[in-house]
Amino acid sequence: MESLLKSTAERAVSYLEGLSARPVRPGADAIARLSRLDVPLPDRPTDPAEVIAQLDEIGSPATVATAGSRYFGFVVGGSLPAALAANWLASTWDQNGAIVALSPIAAKLEEVAARWLLDALRLPATCGIGYVTCATQANFSGLAAARHALLARQGWDVEAQGLFGAPPITVVVGDEVHVSVIKALGMLGLGRERVIRVPVDDQGRMRADALPPLDANTIVCIQAGSVNTGAFDPAGAIIRQAKAAGAWVHVDGAFGLWAAAAPERAHLVRGIADADSWATDAHKWLNVPYDSGIVFVREPQHLWAAMAVNAAYLVHGDVREPTHYTPDFSRRARGVEVWAALHSLGRAGLADMIERTCVYASRFADGLRGAGYTVLNDVALNQVLVSFGDAETTRRVIAAIQDDGTCWCGGTVWQEQTAMRISVSSWATTGDDVDRSLEAMIRAAESVMQTA
Ligand SMILES: Cc1ncc(COP(=O)(O)O)c(C=O)c1O
16 A cells, blocks of 8 residues: 555656646547557456556546646636645545544534635625535535525425425526526426526626516526626625515626635625525635535525435434535545645635736736737636637637647637637646747737638
8 A cells, every 4th residue: 555655646746747848638649548448347456556557657648737737728726735635635534524423524624614615705604515516516506405495485395395386486597697507407496498597798797687576486596707708797786686575696606706715806796795505616716626616505504404314324413414515425525625725825825816817817818919819808807708800710729729738728609709718717827827828829829810
């Protein structure tokens, strides 16, 4: 065990050290070599050192360098040193985070990290928290709590009776709602298409003046940070109307909620703390390893009612049992890395990481604008949308940037415009990375223009 773990740690360190020099996207040869893994189940045992050697030698070159400092696709953070190291130790512990009896340390760290999260994100201190796999699952869990609360108010026990014959619930979303909310609604029996879509403005923000009539049977899903533009729905105006009607407000803040932690960006989340439930990710902007999402519910009893389990073989005391707040039962102790990340950064380090990445996003926008390209969004957060001309040209530039390998950005079609998305979400990105990436982008765009 000892020599295996030490040599694996060495492999991990050299992997990380090599990231800066290799193309962000794995080469075709590395992907072709994956076919070597296509072997039948071995009949006999293999030496663990050989298993790991194969994993590293075939697997490492076929990774996307998302742990490096020049990956700007989707919304992908890296892993902070303390978070990665805590993940190793927690894997070594092999703790099951479901119940206190299975892991006092996991439960304790979740509790401490919960208090720190509520503090950093400026959410009500009374919230119930669940550590889930991702923002999709956090949206699911927050909306499950909403479904419970709205129907319980009408005397309907949805967990016991299901939705057949239940009073109808109306769900209101912005027209640029993230697909994960729609998926969660489908999983909850609330219907992917049974939603009222509210028109959005030129940044993708839900228009508060276009809300339909709301009532106490309505869930309004707002967004803190659009995956395209980074824009925030106007929480104050929407939540005021929702509260007056007795509706529930759920916030999808997969990455945008973290703006609360940076004093210069906190104005973007103004009013959001008045909602009823919130979903976010730690594996995006907090930069912890996958998988790590978090759900917050103002009145914890609703999350508990939606998620709690009861069985004679479970120990029940007056302690908080993590499994009563998540869809999972057995699961890894993912609060460990959240605690480690927050501990290592502190309030100041967290604010700096959020602010720094936003400043780098503006630097990208300024650089590309300066080179004559069109930035489509107001860059108020860490997301940039850039057009290099018509749709075909933009697609060709994106492909050329990905081929070049200095950095990686993906594409999108937003409000009928084809664009490249830049998301600066990694703790590891430096000003030099931004400048090198800008150079590569402009070089790729110019070469595409020359061949047009
Ligand atoms: C606004 C928003 N909501 C939800 C999600 C889904 O996050 P996850 O992939 O962690 O489920 C994303 C992912 O980018 C997002 O940007």
